[in-house]
Amino acid sequence: MTQEGGGQVGADTFQARSRPAQPFMSSEAGGVPDFCESAIPERGRSPGRRRRTAQLLRSCSAWNAQAGNLLSVSVPMLDSGILRRTAGWWRERGRRMFGEQDFPLIERAGGWEETPVLSEVTSQVRFTGDRSVAQYRAFPLGEVPLSALRFSSMLARRTPALVRQSDPDMYGLCVAVRAKAVFEHAHRNEQLSAGQMLLYDSALPFDAEIDGGRSEACAVVAQFPKKMLPFRERHLSQVVGEVLGKHSAVERLLYRFLVDLGLEGGHCTPHDRVRLQSTVTDLLSTALAGRLDRDEDVPHSTHWRVLFLRATAFIRDHLGRAELDPALVAAAVQVSVRTLNRIFAKHDTAVATFIREQRLERIRTDLATPHLHYLTVHAIAARWGYPEAPAFSRAFRTTFGEPPSEYRRRMHSCPQR
Template sequence: MFRSGDLPAQDRLAALDELWANDTHPMRVVSDAAEHFRATVRMLDLGAVNVVRLAVSPCEVLRTPKLIRRADPELCSVIVPLSGTLTVSQAGHDIALGAGELALYDSSQPFRIRFTAMDGATRLVRAHIPRALLRLPADGLRRLPPGPLSATAGFEGLLARLLADVTSSSTGYRPHDLPRVAVLAQELLTSTVAHHLGADGTEAPGSSRSMLLLSIETFVRQHLGDPELSPETVASAHHISIGHLHRLFRTREATVAAWIRRERLERARRDLADPTLRDVPIRLIATRWGFKDHPTFTRAFRSAYGASPTEYRHDSANVVRRSWISRPSPGFG
């Protein structure tokens, strides 16, 4: 939680700039009116989805090539203005947004976001998620059609309402709902991107290749708990050669085996973060998602998430409690 009102006026811009410059997704904040700068930042971690609700006076947020070289967690971000106006500039496109619209952008490319509400604050919600979890082609985000997307209908509308609701001070969600909200947010963001890739004609949803990939993905998710699930069993179930299967995945960011492992780990991670499953032994969660032995699961989990399953479960419980207990009242500091 950051409230500029807690700081002297001359320190407010510098404080937020330092906070974001040292983030895992470093950015800089600049303003021509530093002495009048105001901002309120509220963050909520929903598993792999990080959500921020922001109210900010006119300024610019920058992510430069130098900052990308310093650290790039390879995120897909969505930004949804709730009031006021902003412009997202990336890859030669300037996308002006107002209430009822949203835009997607990529942490691996330089960007500039200008907040321009002159009569007060721009209020918005921003969420980001590792691109690897979106199950998209490697260049999927770059192939999206430029321009604002409507936040009033379709997957985008559902996503925008979910993000606004879960970060509202009057939300009806309770702490034990948050792991399920995380799953919804991830699926809606994935669906939003995939829908517009198809609409652009880059990989038509009804094509035979797309339908085969959809069938394969559905099969894998239905059989993640089977320890014998492998590229060979997937190919056999779909009556294709192992070579054909690997060729289908060439445009993806991971091989078939790596994707299966990632899906298993992600399901296990969700279970470990779920407070309703806190009494389920970790070894049973590992078994549930197809891991044959606990040491293998522990090594793979630590490699993927930087913590052991036990540490992650403990930290997730603390995050849920802190996120809920510290939920602030509305305001703009």
């Protein structure tokens, strides 16, 4: 077995190449892939240790086959503890937290640096800052793998050799949450800062240098199968390697959506994840259509779903404005009020109803919050766009079945858990 540079891989290294989607399990040896036994290092190993290593490899590979995932990993065998923890990481496919606290100090660099190699688009990683600060958290949104990373600074490289070994036919979106990066990809050299994103192609090599500055760097990475995007590759090649994020309202909404998913996505149910896959794919498709000036490639239903997302995001961001109404929302998303009402009707609501419900829900939350006790009921209502006390009291009683002051008294008298 050879490394990217052409040298031989030593006996103290297990390296399995990613291969086309196919069943890993064989009918013999309890469903253990053929490469597992040959991957166990021979030198300096007792029979017992080799047996335990084989069992760990079987466990990893059997889990991976059942999950229907490709295996691409390079794990130093200097201590089987690294492999044992990696096996646990593999098993928790739905929601995985891979923190440096899981490793003894001596294993930290080797353990975390191998983790990104387990993603769909393999890469080489080397830390250049504080190697004790690193966390990798990953979960799938249907067919879209999503990862949230935290580290001090690092270099990441996808070499031509890695591209030849494994090209899963995907586009990746690197989201800089709190970081500065220099990204060289597709004959472009771009600087990426917080609030921006960059699209990359798994079929092309890249070099990235990411620095968190005085604080930790945070990033979110989403990977999309190429078949999910409604564009030809020759069209998308125009934006691969370009910085996204500030060109349009849809790009900004996509950025916020992915950051929120990176923080909270691990708590979603499997059904929610499938739905979120559709949402994030719609947002990316619409954002790219705007960049490419190819709106005709995106289905009409996708445009309407994204318009609904844009409208509801605008409403939530401006609930405190007393003048917020359907006409203001329609102007913000650049459609007529009639079209906007038709879009909301597809979601079994109306624009005015959605605004009222969101306001009342925010007010109810604030009324139940102990540290806001110094604010009067009507002061809280005014914060969320209800400057007139009688109209607010009427709407609150109609929706929740009791006056706002009574609700607040009841919530504050309940024992805090």
